[in-house]
Amino acid sequence: MDAFALRAANRLVGNGDGAAALELGGGPVAFELAQTGLLAVAGSGVRVTLDGRAVPNWMAFLARRGQVVEIAQGAGGCWAYIAIAGGIEVPLVLGSRATYLPGAFGGLAGRCLQVGDALPVGPTTIDLLQWAGASIPAEARPPYAQHPTLPVIFGPQANHFTPEARATFCAAVYQVSHTANRIGYRLTGQALAHARSADILSEGVALGAVQVPADGQPLVMLADRPTTGGYAKIATLASVALPLLVQCEPGQGQVRFQPIALAAAQRQYRQQLAALWPQFVED
Amino acid sequence: MHPLTISPVGDSALLIELGNSIDLALNQRVHALARQLQAAQLPGICAIVPAYANLLVHYDPLLLDYEQVEHWALAMIEQPTAQLGAAVTRCIEIPVHYGGEAGPDLAHVAAHCGLSEAEVIARHSNAIYQVYMMGFTPGFAYLGGLDPTLATPRLATPRVRVPAGAVGIAGNQTGIYPVASPGGWQLIGQTPLHLFDPQADPPTLLAPGDEVRFVAQ
Numbered sequence: 001m002d003a004f005a006l007r008a009a010n011r012l013v014g015n016g017d018g019a020a021a022l023e024l025g026g027g028p029v030a031f032e033l034a035q036t037g038l039l040a041v042a043g044s045g046v047r048v049t050l051d052g053r054a055v056p057n058w059m060a061f062l063a064r065r066g067q068v069v070e071i072a073q074g075a076g077g078c079w080a081y082i083a084i085a086g087g088i089e090v091p092l093v094l095g096s097r098a099t100y101l102p103g104a105f106g107g108l109a110g111r112c113l114q115v116g117d118a119l120p121v122g123p124t125t126i127d128l129l130q131w132a133g134a135s136i137p138a139e140a141r142p143p144y145a146q147h148p149t150l151p152v153i154f155g156p157q158a159n160h161f162t163p164e165a166r167a168t169f170c171a172a173v174y175q176v177s178h179t180a181n182r183i184g185y186r187l188t189g190q191a192l193a194h195a196r197s198a199d200i201l202s203e204g205v206a207l208g209a210v211q212v213p214a215d216g217q218p219l220v221m222l223a224d225r226p227t228t229g230g231y232a233k234i235a236t237l238a239s240v241a242l243p244l245l246v247q248c249e250p251g252q253g254q255v256r257f258q259p260i261a262l263a264a265a266q267r268q269y270r271q272q273l274a275a276l277w278p279q280f281v282e283d
Numbered sequence: 284m285h286p287l288t289i290s291p292v293g294d295s296a297l298l299i300e301l302g303n304s305i306d307l308a309l310n311q312r313v314h315a316l317a318r319q320l321q322a323a324q325l326p327g328i329c330a331i332v333p334a335y336a337n338l339l340v341h342y343d344p345l346l347l348d349y350e351q352v353e354h355w356a357l358a359m360i361e362q363p364t365a366q367l368g369a370a371v372t373r374c375i376e377i378p379v380h381y382g383g384e385a386g387p388d389l390a391h392v393a394a395h396c397g398l399s400e401a402e403v404i405a406r407h408s409n410a411i412y413q414v415y416m417m418g419f420t421p422g423f424a425y426l427g428g429l430d431p432t433l434a435t436p437r438l439a440t441p442r443v444r445v446p447a448g449a450v451g452i453a454g455n456q457t458g459i460y461p462v463a464s465p466g467g468w469q470l471i472g473q474t475p476l477h478l479f480d481p482q483a484d485p486p487t488l489l490a491p492g493d494e495v496r497f498v499a500q
Binding site: 100102103104153201202203204206207226227228229237239263265269 | 290291292293294295296298303304305332334335336337338339341344345348349416418419420421425462464479481482486
């Protein structure tokens with residue numbers, strides 16, 4: 001859900017961007033290391049302890065065999081990512097290690113983790129001691145907040161909405177509803193009026209697409225969304241907006257949308273990822 | 284004739300529109316273009332999603348910017364279209380147990396359409412359907428060709444759970460639920476076939492361009 005935090009956690013432990021990690025949506029979770037490893041936890045509002053002692057997040061830390069890591073998702077965020085040097089080596093399904101819960105396949109047996117599960121870790125070539133303490137400074141992270149402004153790009157069916165609806169979309173505040181989940185975040189607020197039918201011929205749905213069914217309430221399509229859909233889409237969130245939205249707590253987060261140019265959106269995204277490199281502690 | 288248009292969708296996708304209707308010849312051009320783009324294997328192109336009348340191209344904005352993808356797509360479109368695969372149309376038969384517990388809404392559909400249940404079954408299973416696109420959930424095929432006399436609106440209140448293999452009607456569409464999910468379709472039967480198996484190659488039973496027949500058991 002928060003692709004930036006996942007990438008950050010992986011980079012902190014020397015993994016490639018495609019390495020499998022754990023996503024925590026809620027919690028707490030506790031696990032014991034079967035062998036020494038280098039871990040990092042990234043996300044918003046997350047608290048980590050190692051054998052009961054607090055560990056900063058957005059930082060690589062060494063955990064020795066037998067030590068217990070506990071992670072809890074506190075206020076101010078919803079999703080945390082736990083990466084380990086070497087990556088989680090569950091089998092590839094359709095070329096991916098990710099879990100697709102709606103279809104119950106991928107990841108570890110297509111389901112959420114349960115007490116007693118053992119996770120295989122792949123080999124790593126980095127020097128664990130040298131990397132321990134590497135961190136991502138706050139200024140390199142997204143400006144997580146519970147009332148963020150989300151950059152969006154109008155389309156693909158912006159002209160299916162009235163001019164008043166397009167103006168409302170940029171001015172109104174929308175609340176993240178309690179039904180927000182991996183499929184999409186439903187928002188509640190001022191209804192957006194269609195200039196014609198809310199239905200379109202089914203077509204592909206981009207990540208971050210803002211669908212608006214007949215009830216006029218926006219629905220932002222996310223990680224587990226259906227690949228195609230038949231509702232008109234007024235706009236698409238810029239890639240940099242996605243971490244800000246998904247870390248808004250259901251029932252509490254409030255967002256507003258701000259149109260930006262496509263070129264600016266791509267530039268911001270590249271700049272954000274260009275700055276995402278671990279800072280090593282001076283010896 | 285709808286002109287071909289290319290437009291950005293957010294900062295990580297691009298939409299190539301060939302038309303705006305459900306038309307078999309148009310849809311075949313969509314899939315021919317999808318195969319051509321897929322075969323080019325341009326680094327940074329993440330996925331290509333062909334639909335009734337357009338294609339959504341997902342790309343990685345770290346590797347490609349919009350103008351590069353648009354330029355590439357236009358260059359591909361201008362190339363002479365080679366016959367890439369799919370010269371042969373497959374006809375897939377789907378065995379269906381109609382009615383009874385397998386089709387709890389068959390009576391309602393019959394009543395709505397002013398037909399007997401036997402007539403609904405005959406008209407549903409005597410047709411040849413076209414797979415226009417895959418999407419929605421893994422293995423789901425959008426089928427065209429439902430007899431208009433069988434069109435029935437969706438359930439006012441969707442079911443919390445529709446079993447995998449359920450065969451249904453919604454408006455003027457018919458289809459099969461490949462995995463259990465909530466759903467508002469009128470369920471008229473059940474097939475024992477698996478439409479989706481992530482371990483199989485290919486993982487889906489049906490593909491765009493296939494013809495489908497339902498065979499009453």
